[in-house]
Amino acid sequence: MSDRSDPQKRRATIGQADYQRLSEFRYLIRCFLEFSQVQAEDAGLTARQHQALLAIKGFPGGGPVTIGDLAERLRIRHHSTVELVNRLCEAGLVVRDQDKADHRRVLLQLTERADDCLAELSATHLDELSRIEPMLRSVLARKAGHELPK
Numbered sequence: 001m002s003d004r005s006d007p008q009k010r011r012a013t014i015g016q017a018d019y020q021r022l023s024e025f026r027y028l029i030r031c032f033l034e035f036s037q038v039q040a041e042d043a044g045l046t047a048r049q050h051q052a053l054l055a056i057k058g059f060p061g062g063g064p065v066t067i068g069d070l071a072e073r074l075r076i077r078h079h080s081t082v083e084l085v086n087r088l089c090e091a092g093l094v095v096r097d098q099d100k101a102d103h104r105r106v107l108l109q110l111t112e113r114a115d116d117c118l119a120e121l122s123a124t125h126l127d128e129l130s131r132i133e134p135m136l137r138s139v140l141a142r143k144a145g146h147e148l149p150k
Contacts, residue, residue: 021139024135024139025136025139025140028132028135028136028139031132032128032129032132033047035125035128036050036125039121039124039125040121043117043120043121044117045117045121048074048084049084049087049088049091049093050118050121051074052070052074052084052085052088052094053088053093053094053110053114053117053118054118054121054122055070055073055074056070056094056108056109056110057110057115057118059073064099064107064108065107065108066105066106066107066108067081067082067085067106067108068081070084070085070108085108088114092111092113092114093110093111093113093114093117094108094109094110094111094114095108095109095111096108096109097109
């Protein structure tokens with residue numbers, strides 16, 4: 001049996017340093033998410049709208065994105081994604097296009113306005129990631145003094 005299936009074995013291997021690493025990691029994530037929310041609001045978007053635009057633009061493989069794909073990437077329910085896409089369309093940030101190969105599928109495309117807004121937000125987010133990268137690397141290192149490859 002693996003250690004994962006036996007809670008007693010797992011507990012015995014977790015030390016104070018592990019708890020501190022996990023706590024620090026969650027803290028850094030929360031700080032980044034707070035930063036992201038403020039940046040999105042300053043750009044006139046909700047955090048969820050920003051996440052949706054980024055998910056569409058950064059979809060793996062750069063392929064077309066459906067509402068189902070977006071729901072999966074955002075980890076929200078399909079009907080919530082439909083409502084979000086409706087608001088994005090009303091705001092002039094996303095357009096729906098019918099898939100030419102399969103007319104049952106609706107594909108989502110960013111507008112030029114969304115592309116511009118997302119480019120600005122992404123630049124500030126990349127700067128913030130660069131700033132916190134050393135802290136993240138330190139937290140993610142498995143042992144004290146162990147550096148992750150760059």
